[in-house]
Amino acid sequence: MKTSTNIRILLLTLFIIAITLLHYLTPLNLHYLHDIFQRLYYLPIILAAIWFGLFGGLACSLTVSIVYAPHILFQWGGHLTIELEKYLEIVLYNVVGCVTGLLVQRERERSVELQKTADGLELSFKKLQAQSEQIIAIEANLRRAEKLSTLGEMAAVLAHEIRNPLGSIRGTAEILKDDYNPGDPKYEFIEIQIKETERLNRVVEDFLRMARPLPSEMARCRVQDELETVVMLVADDARKRQVSLQLESAASDVIVRADGEKLRQAFLNIAINALQATASGGSLTILTSVCGVEDGSNVCEIRFCDSGCGINAASQAKIFEPFYTTKPDGTGLGLAISRKIVEGHGGTLEIESAVGVGTTVIIRLPIPLDGAMNSPAI
Template identity: 70%
Template sequence: MEKPALPRPFILTAFIVVISLFHYLTPLRLPMLHDIFQRLYYLPIILAAFWYGLRGGLACSLAVSLVYVPHLFFQWGGHVGMELEKYLEIVLYNVVGGVTGFLSQKERERSAELRRTAAGLEESYRQLRLQSEKILAIEEQLRRAEKLSTMGELAAVLAHEIRNPLGSIRGTAEILRDDYRPGDRKYEFLEIQIKETERLNRVVEDFLRMARPQPPALGRCAVQEELETIVTLVANDARERQIALELAPPPRPPIIRGDGEKLRQAFLNIIINALQATPAGGRVTIATTLVPAGDHPTGCEISIRDSGAGMDAATRMRIFEPFFTTKPNGTGLGLAITRKIVESHGGTLAVASEPGRGTTVTISLPLSRGAEEERP
């Protein structure tokens, strides 16, 4: 254990007392020693001025003068030349104490002002950084809005020019398939044509949903019930993949105002991605928590964690870009649509992932006070 430091007044007092004892106990026939002791008085004076400023320096110099005056009168009395020198030394004590204290005090004031300025600059830098982050986020939203606006203009053309021919192609292929039996090469070719037609039709539908999304029909939505429905739907797929799918019950099921159908689509996209990314013997965990804010929580977080291979930073930065996918048969629109659904509910979607450590997708949704009041 470290010993506590001695208080500064005690140090100054000890300096003055020790030097004075040297003065009074040293014989007068040793004037050189008295000259040395006389100069030693400057040490406590300068220390006091450095520690306490102008008042401290003057107070210490006055204390030294008062202690030194009896020595001057009673021990050096009768030596007029010596007395004048000692009197001048007393004046110098006070001059040094006053000047040093004044300079020390000004330096402390300047240091304090610099610290305040530095704190102000740091706060200004923090504000500027927050504003720049907001500006960058707004610019990103504007770029996305511009892209979606362009895609929205193309959506009607694509719907007319692609979906109708796709329907004709699929219908013709189904008719031709009836003329062949399973196992025939032409039957297999027609099966491939029908499946690819269905896949292309899904791409067009996903593109239309992302480019021209319908506003959510807000109503009372029990998040946990929606998750339970989805887990029931994908439970068989999880068993076939030999993956443990776990839905943790929340201590208090959150109720929000939202579009249950659209939220189911968003949750389903993420859970399917988690199952596809998890190898056999892995685990996918779904948990819902309330975001505390005093007595009344203001939001809920749905966390979907998998034990898959994870993603590197470059992939993680692009997963919400339209048509970006790492799956051989993926369209690259699922997560883009999911984020739009979450944002249309006033929420946010965050992804945390590292290679070899799996992925965690966190959906944050605001709670509605009106929805909480409807809780049975």
């Protein structure tokens, strides 16, 4: 029992004892004092009902009745007719204890219920607040996405417009170059002009590819075939850089439903990045494997492991951002395009890298069930 309850019980007991002693010790001829003492009993009864409810009120009124009864019976004579008023007072003690206790109890139950409703309301309010914050954030994101897509559209139109004059600049530079001999400073300038136009053209083309990707032509696609083509395309570059290039394919055919040309483009971007990051004497190994996933389907995993310079943590956070590049002639679009292509095929592209050790680019593509291979949904 709590200390406050004990104190309250003690107080009530002392109260009852004090009033009872006043009754028993005051001479009977001072009846007006007895009348006051009689009413004093209501104080502990009402207090008990307020503090302990119906049970407390009743227990106190019964106690008062028990201690008061002998006083009526033995000191006042106990005649029913003469002392009727005192007997009625005892009945009233119990009625007051009972009614006050009941009222207090009901009030308490109601306040508990009110508290519960208030708690529920507070919870709903918090939920509502969280939801409204979420809605505001989503709305802001949507607005930003809308703005970005308009900007992207405009930039794509601009890029398209830049491509044609670039072709003319390059063409005329080629013609001008014929008028000079190698070694002539003007010849060198024109060479630089051609190289820079080529780079600009590459940026514009990459950008257009990303901003307005061509619709995918999904078909049965053997992953090994695409990788072999990529290895063939970069073999010469690898030889020049003195980087050993190896393709280790899965034992059986890995067939995915994909746009072969786009997949090849993604693989090529990653292979070129790996070669550019690897110093002579290093290696690039491309591994293909098939692994099962939790839902019972299979996934094809292609790993491009290079022993290059690696990517530090700060750069790792940015390499998928369009136009992020650490190369003087880079476009910063290779990885962004590759990831877009892979995700467009329902796959994922991840990068694991350690500075000075190397980088591994992991592409995972879903392998559809045989029956689903020809469905247009995949």
